[in-house]
Amino acid sequence: MPVDFKDYYQTLGVKKDATADEIKKAFRALARVHHPDKAKPDDRPAAEAKFKEISEAYDVLGDAEKRTKYDQLGANWNQYGSAGPGQRGGYRRAGGGPQDYDFHFGGTGFSDFFEQFFSGGGGGFDPYGGAGRQRAPARGQDMEAEIMVPLNEAYSGAERTIRLERVNSQTGERQENSYKVRIPAGVKNGQRIRLSGQGERGASAVSGDLYLRVRLAAHPDYQVQDADLIYTLELPAWDAALGASKEIPLPDSKRVRITVPAGARTGSRVRLRGLGLPKKDGKGDIFVEYAVYAPDPQTDEVRQLWEKLRETAE
Structure with missing residues (x-):
């Protein structure tokens, strides 16, 4: 599945040679304008979507290492329109089970482009390590995705809905599930939220777990x-x-x-x-x-x- 390239410089309205201070200033100005708290109730969904788009752009361009990787990618981004070897655009791969599935997350606050090229989760996550899999080979592999959490949700707590689509890479069969995720008040950057039994399916009835790693969205103030x-x-x-x-x-x-x-x-x-x-x-x-x-x-x-x-x- 092709992945749409995200022009983060265009999103923030800055030039590609913008300084770190210019990028920060542009983010703060846009974030203040589009912050959901300032929107009317009917306009809040659109404001939330715009705020997440701005936050994602700043997450990349505001980090020197990510920005360098992005600039290197950006010059040849069309080569990655269909994801590279071993990846399918917008999907996370988790092998090791009786069947080969691809996974696509929705509602995490990040675009498919970000998840494929910049997310720290990668193709599945197994906190038990190789030894754990040897002891319980029938257990499905654990998975990990990142979820963007605005400061107001970390401050007061919230409930979010995420979607997980499983695609059988052999048959093309798709299955989508939605989950209510509780964001606890005081959640920390990098903290993991566990959804028990929602990871990869195992050979037996035992499935792995799904972990959502929190990434706090930058705040303008x-x-x-x-x-x-x-x-x-x-x-x-x-x-x-x-x-x-x-x-x-x-x-x-x-x-x-x-x-x-x-x-x-x-x-x-x-x-x-x-x-x-x-x-x-x-x-x-x-x-x-x-x-x-x-x-x-x-x-x-x-x-x-x-x-x-x-x-x-x-």
């Missing part, structure tokens, strides 16, 4: 550090100098108001205890980090005010 969240608050110079009252949007769409003290400097922080991601012994914290900037003087009047301030300060 928050960074994740274990259970803590770092929020960058951009402050115009006058708010930093005089102090201000600001609202901070939480990942669950609620808001909290903070007081910025006079004389705030770039890099200084305020701590919001217990508002981070859930963890075993409670919740992490949110750290609001100030980023002070001086807006460009757009009018003569504003420029004169800045000049007067400089003269006064000197």
Whole structure:
């Protein structure tokens, strides 16, 4: 099955020689516009799809190693329109059972293109190792796929539906199953969610398991550090100098108001205890980090005010 090439540079609206900062800036701008929380209820499905597309592009271009691999692939992408040897476009292969099946995942948040060329799962996954298969050869092989989890789902928990299509490579017979997957609040990047008995079928009645490896989607405003969240608050110079009252949007769409003290400097922080991601012994914290900037003087009047301030300060 052919795999459609994804032009991630076009998705983010940047040139192929864009710097890492330009790529990050483009992602943040687009993610803020298309974030599902800002969409009307009727427009939310389209916003979620667009946000996942943007997040996938940034996942690749925002990572130096993936970007290099993508650039090398992109020059000859049409050679991979039908997947390479041993792969079928959009499918994950899991051998070792009584029949040879291909697997296609839907609802994980990633495109077929990403899953085939950039996913860490690959063709099946067996946490028991070769020794385990020797002890229980009739057991089906375990499988693994990656699932994109937005920060709001990691923050509050969610339920997702994924689809798994099995295709018998000998007969062409297809079977599709849907599964409800619970995303636990506080889920970590790289954590695996287990769907017992939903992997490859074995020679006996014992099937392997399906593991979904969590990949937290990048957020335009928050960074994740274990259970803590770092929020960058951009402050115009006058708010930093005089102090201000600001609202901070939480990942669950609620808001909290903070007081910025006079004389705030770039890099200084305020701590919001217990508002981070859930963890075993409670919740992490949110750290609001100030980023002070001086807006460009757009009018003569504003420029004169800045000049007067400089003269006064000197």
